[in-house]
Amino acid sequence: MRTIVYIPSPFLELTGRTRVVKIEGNTAGEVLDNLTQTFFPLRKHIYSDNGRLRSVVNVYVNEEDIKFLQDENTILKEDDVIKIIPTIAGGSQD
Amino acid sequence: MVKIKQEHLEQLKKQINKNLPDVSCGAILGYTSDGITLIHSLLELENEQCEKRENRYLITPQQYMKAEETAENTNLELIGFYYSRTGGLAPGELDVKYAFPGFLYLAVSNKENKIKASGWILAETRKSFFNQDIEIITTEENILSHKMAIAV
Numbered sequence: 333m334r335t336i337v338y339i340p341s342p343f344l345e346l347t348g349r350t351r352v353v354k355i356e357g358n359t360a361g362e363v364l365d366n367l368t369q370t371f372f373p374l375r376k377h378i379y380s381d382n383g384r385l386r387s388v389v390n391v392y393v394n395e396e397d398i399k400f401l402q403d404e405n406t407i408l409k410e411d412d413v414i415k416i417i418p419t420i421a422g423g424s425q426d
Numbered sequence: 427m428v429k430i431k432q433e434h435l436e437q438l439k440k441q442i443n444k445n446l447p448d449v450s451c452g453a454i455l456g457y458t459s460d461g462i463t464l465i466h467s468l469l470e471l472e473n474e475q476c477e478k479r480e481n482r483y484l485i486t487p488q489q490y491m492k493a494e495e496t497a498e499n500t501n502l503e504l505i506g507f508y509y510s511r512t513g514g515l516a517p518g519e520l521d522v523k524y525a526f527p528g529f530l531y532l533a534v535s536n537k538e539n540k541i542k543a544s545g546w547i548l549a550e551t552r553k554s555f556f557n558q559d560i561e562i563i564t565t566e567e568n569i570l571s572h573k574m575a576i577a578v
Contacts, residue, residue, distance in 0.1 A: 341494060341504040342528030377526065388524055390487050397487070417490050420507050421475070422521035422531070423449060423482030 335363050335408050338415040346373045360393055361404030363414055378416070390417040428530065428545045428558045430465045435541045435562065441470055442510045442536045449473050450510040451483040453493035454530060455502040463530055463545075463558070466502050469493055482520065483509045506530030512537075515544035517555055522548065530558065 334354040339347050347353065355370065357363035364385070368375035380386050391398045392415040398406045408414075441450045451473050456466040471493070475484040485493075485507065497504040506529040515533040517525070525531060525548040534543045545558035 340490075341497070342526040345528055388526075392487065415491070417487040418526050418529075419487075419524055420451075420485035420490055421483060421524040422509055422518070423475070423478070424511075424513060424518050425481075425520060 333358060333408065333410065336413045337363060337367055338413060340416055340418055342418060343374055343377065343416070346377070347371045358408060359404065360391060360398050360401075360406040360408065360414060363408065364391065364404065364416075388419040390419060391415070392417060427461060428463045428465065428532070428560045429563050430543065430560060432562055432564050434465055434468055435543065437468055437470075438508070438510075438534050438543070439536050439539070439541045442534065445473070445510075447512075448479040449475070449481065449483040450534075451485060452508055453485075453496070453504060454506045454508055454532060455493075455497050455500065456505050458503060458505050458530075463505055465505075467500075468508065469496055480512075506532065508532035508534055508543075511535045515542060517546050522552070522555060525552075525555070527552065 334356050337353050337355050339351055339353065344351065355363045355367045357366050364378060368378055378386060378389050385391065385404065393401060393406055393408065393412050452471045453469040454465055455469060457464045471485050471489045473479055473483045474486045475482045493504050511533050512535065515535055521531065527548045527550045530545055530547055532543055532545050534541065543560055545560055546555045547558060548555050
């Protein structure tokens with residue numbers, strides 16, 4: 333099954349400025365893995381060196397954060413949409 | 427190079443004064459091409475950080491998506507985010523930790539009612555950053571000519 337993945341603005345240069353892609357996979361993890369095989373430069377921005385999703389990258393299936401579903405094992409249904417959403421935060425340590 | 431209108435600096439000053447002592451933040455919409463970024467508008471967002479709001483900021487995924495949608499609906503690009511600072515404007519450890527290459531980050535301070543801004547972009551390696559020169563533009567003619575230059 334192919335699922336629509338919404339690419340956020342900071343990653344557009346890494347997908348040839350393609351905003352929406354359709355990627356094969358039955359779970360959120362499979363889709364993300366296949367996405368980063370297709371657009372390999374994305375991989376280091378989505379996964380950490382240990383192969384886990386980076387904590388600053390949020391993945392939503394429709395309107396739900398996969399952290400509150402089954403994480404990367406979240407099973408996808410027809411017409412589901414995946415959104416990759418960067419965490420925007422910062423400040424001083426004080 | 428980042429080009430920003432004087433009116434945006436005034437907008438930032440108002441937002442910072444309104445939210446003191448908390449950090450102010452928001453999204454930057456505009457155009458970018460060949461190393462030139464033209465700021466068209468600033469989208470004010472709530473600082474959703476629960477603790478240490480006077481030093482830190484957080485923009486939720488929902489706010490992030492609102493910024494993306496606003497950019498798309500107005501034929502602009504979401505080119506980055508801004509945040510206020512009471513101390514120095516250089517990015518700190520937390521700023522770099524949460525930054526993404528491909529986004530412009532604009533740090534702004536308003537000391538003694540004098541606004542200062544400093545822009546930076548994270549390197550692809552995520553280990554360093556590049557400072558961005560800032561130019562203040564004042565007239566619509568300036569903005570139109572910059573837009574045309576970018577469009578070409």
